[in-house]
Amino acid sequence: xxxxxxxxxxxxxxxxxxxxxxxxxxxxxxxxxxxxxxxxxxxxxxxxxxxxxxxxxxxxxxxxxxxxxxxxxxxxxxxxxxxxxxxxxxxxxxxxxxxxxxxxxxxxxxxxxxxxxxxxxxxxxxxxxxxxxxxxxxxxxxxxxxxxxxxxxxxxxxxxxxxxxxxxxxxxxxxxxxxxxxxxxxxxxxxxxxxxxxxxxxxxxxxxxxxxxxxxxxxxxxxxxxxxxxxxxxxxxxxxxxxxxxxxxxxxxxxxxxxxxxxxxxxxxxxxxxxxxxxxxxxxxxxxxxxxxxxxxxxxxxxxxxxxxxxxxxxxxxxxxxxxxxxxxxxxxxxxxxxxxxxxxxxxxxxxxxxxxxxxxxxxxxxxxxxxxxxxxxxxxxxxxxxxxxxxxxxxxxxxxxxxxxxxxxxxxxxxxxxxxxxxxxxxxxxxxxxxxxxxxxxxxxxxxxxxxxxxxxxxxxxxxxxxxxxxxxxxxxxxxxxxxxxxxxxxxxxxxxxxxxxxxxxxx
Numbered sequence: 001x002x003x004x005x006x007x008x009x010x011x012x013x014x015x016x017x018x019x020x021x022x023x024x025x026x027x028x029x030x031x032x033x034x035x036x037x038x039x040x041x042x043x044x045x046x047x048x049x050x051x052x053x054x055x056x057x058x059x060x061x062x063x064x065x066x067x068x069x070x071x072x073x074x075x076x077x078x079x080x081x082x083x084x085x086x087x088x089x090x091x092x093x094x095x096x097x098x099x100x101x102x103x104x105x106x107x108x109x110x111x112x113x114x115x116x117x118x119x120x121x122x123x124x125x126x127x128x129x130x131x132x133x134x135x136x137x138x139x140x141x142x143x144x145x146x147x148x149x150x151x152x153x154x155x156x157x158x159x160x161x162x163x164x165x166x167x168x169x170x171x172x173x174x175x176x177x178x179x180x181x182x183x184x185x186x187x188x189x190x191x192x193x194x195x196x197x198x199x200x201x202x203x204x205x206x207x208x209x210x211x212x213x214x215x216x217x218x219x220x221x222x223x224x225x226x227x228x229x230x231x232x233x234x235x236x237x238x239x240x241x242x243x244x245x246x247x248x249x250x251x252x253x254x255x256x257x258x259x260x261x262x263x264x265x266x267x268x269x270x271x272x273x274x275x276x277x278x279x280x281x282x283x284x285x286x287x288x289x290x291x292x293x294x295x296x297x298x299x300x301x302x303x304x305x306x307x308x309x310x311x312x313x314x315x316x317x318x319x320x321x322x323x324x325x326x327x328x329x330x331x332x333x334x335x336x337x338x339x340x341x342x343x344x345x346x347x348x349x350x351x352x353x354x355x356x357x358x359x360x361x362x363x364x365x366x367x368x369x370x371x372x373x374x375x376x377x378x379x380x381x382x383x384x385x386x387x388x389x390x391x392x393x394x395x396x397x398x399x400x401x402x403x404x405x406x407x408x409x410x411x412x413x414x415x416x417x418x419x420x421x422x423x424x425x426x427x428x429x430x431x432x433x434x435x436x437x438x439x440x441x442x443x444x445x446x447x448x449x450x451x452x453x454x455x456x457x458x459x460x461x462x463x464x465x466x467x468x469x470x471x472x473x474x475x476x477x478x479x480x481x482x483x484x485x486x487x488x489x490x491x492x493x494x495x496x497x498x499x500x501x502x503x504x505x506x507x508x509x
Contacts, residue, residue: 004030004032005029005030005052005053006032006033006050006052007021007031007033007034007051007053008033008036008045008049008053008054009034009035009036009054009055009056010035010037010055010056010057010065010068011037011056011057011084013057014035016057016084016107017033017035019107020084020113021033023110023111023113024114026389028379028393029114029117034049037060037061037062037063039062039067039068039071042063043071046072046075046076046079047075050076051076051079052080052121053079053081053082053120053121054076054079054082055084055113056068056083056084057084057085058083058085058092059085065096066096066099068081069081069096069099069100070099073100078128079124080103080120080124081100081101081102082104082105082116083103083105084105084110085104085107086106102116102120103116103119103120104116145251149249149252152273152274156250156274159275166179192283192284192285193207193284194206194207194281194284195281195282196275196280196281197226197243197279197280198279199243199247199278199279199280201225201227201239201240201243202224202225203221203224203226204222204279206221206222226239229259230259231257231259232258238255238257239257239270242255242270242272243272243280246272246273246274247274247278247280250274252271252272252273253271253272253273254272255269256268256269256270256287266286266288267286268284268285268286268287268288269284270283270284367402367403367404368402368404368408370398370403370408370439371396371399371400371401373408373412374396374398374412374415374437374439377412378394378415378419378435378437381416381419381420385423385424387423391432391433392423392427392433392434392435393434393435394419394434394435394436396437397436397439398438398439399440401439401441401446403446403501407481407499410480411448411481413473413477414450414474414477414497415437415448417470417471417473419450421470422452422493425454425455426452426453426454426456427452427455428454428455429455433453433454434452434453436450436451436452437450444500446501447496447497447498448496448497449494449495449496450494451488451492451493451494452492452494453492454492456491456493457487459489462487463475463485463487478497478499481499481500482500483497483498483499483500484499485497
């Protein structure tokens with residue numbers, strides 16, 4: 001969660017509200033909160049604070065959470081709404097979720113609060129993006145309608161000029177016969193069936209190829225009505241609506257329908273354009289095979305996505321099993337140095353497993369967002385080494401950068417080693433400290449900086465005489481990425497690493 005969240009807390013017990021705030025701070029969430037107890041203050045809080053998320057108790061002496069949910073839906077319908085209560089039951093939880101609540105958390109299990117808040121914020125962000133995309137789509141569709149209308153008017157004017165020219169050349173019979181012959185050849189080259197229909201649906205003219213599904217002798221269809229060809233009531237109504245609209249608005253009308261000219265059901269695409277005040281031209285194309293191919297391709301893509309998701313999921317699970325085995329094995333070891341080696345190995349495996357987990361959870365399945373991956377990686381390291389957040393904190397400053405798995409894994413391992421090194425050595429004898437990770441995309445290169453304000457790197461040690469496995473691994477992985485590494489010992493320890501990915505790393509913004 002980037003930036004500072006604004007929280008509105010409806011809670012009559014101040015201590016309970018402080019427990020929620022403590023849990024959020026403990027997990028590194030930055031926020032600004034306001035606690036209210038009454039309906040009036042709750043409404044003021046929504047209007048004045050404009051919260052990013054609302055946390056609500058089930059019941060209060062003068063107010064209740066369900067009423068607060070209805071108010072929130074009226075005043076701020078897009079704001080995530082989470083019940084945090086000790087009395088809520090399963091039936092009540094299901095009921096409030098149906099009414100629009102985002103989630104619920106039990107007060108005796110506040111460790112679930114931060115994941116619930118993160119899910120709610122993520123879902124809200126995705127919802128707002130979809131909403132924006134839908135608005136852009138509607139705008140684009142409106143522009144397309146305007147362009148189609150303009151083009152249709154151009155065609156109509158061109159058709160009127162053509163009729164005028166043909167009328168003026170009636171006396172030139174040879175030229176007219178030549179023009180008709182050219183038009184006949186052109187129509188024969190078009191694979192679609194064509195109809196001329198009156199405004200009441202009567203066939204005035206008809207043309208189709210001999211091998212067309214709709215191939216019918218002209219004398220069997222001219223003079224008949226589209227209501228007699230076997231259309232369903234809905235498709236027949238759709239046909240008449242588009243004929244009327246084409247005549248009134250003089251715009252191209254497109255729609256699809258189903259018809260069974262034989263024992264099978266087929267899908268057709270129809271385009272209707274106005275010919276004159278009483279007639280329209282209807283061009284019909286058989287879309288059955290195309291639809292079948294599209295369905296087959298979509299099913300194949302979906303199957304491959306599911307398979308790739310399963311692969312990432314299984315790789316992540318297998319890596320977690322290896323990590324768990326290392327954890328179990330370390331319990332039988334008493335030497336502190338050996339235990340540290342096992343824990344370092346566990347964290348390296350976790351950094352790789354986290355890459356597969358992020359890919360499994362993403363819709364892309366091929367690239368990983370560093371802005372999401374790195375905070376989770378560092379948080380796991382802090383938990384693994386029992387870091388006190390009041391003593392040592394970390395910050396991640398990253399642009400919108402995504403990497404493929406071949407680059408993300410060594411990059412994650414590098415960060416894992418450098419942060420581990422800072423946790424273990426940088427803050428000995430120091431009350432407070434900070435680890436900062438910065439990533440920036442510049443000139444097709446990824447610039448990564450990992451620094452701390454701790455006791456600093458030993459003066460006698462440099463990158464040419466590194467003896468520890470972790471830093472040797474950092475140097476090796478940097479070479480694997482065809483990158484460069486620089487060590488700065490001023491004001492703590494700082495590693496600057498620059499490397500270039502083959503494909504473009506920066507997402508379009």
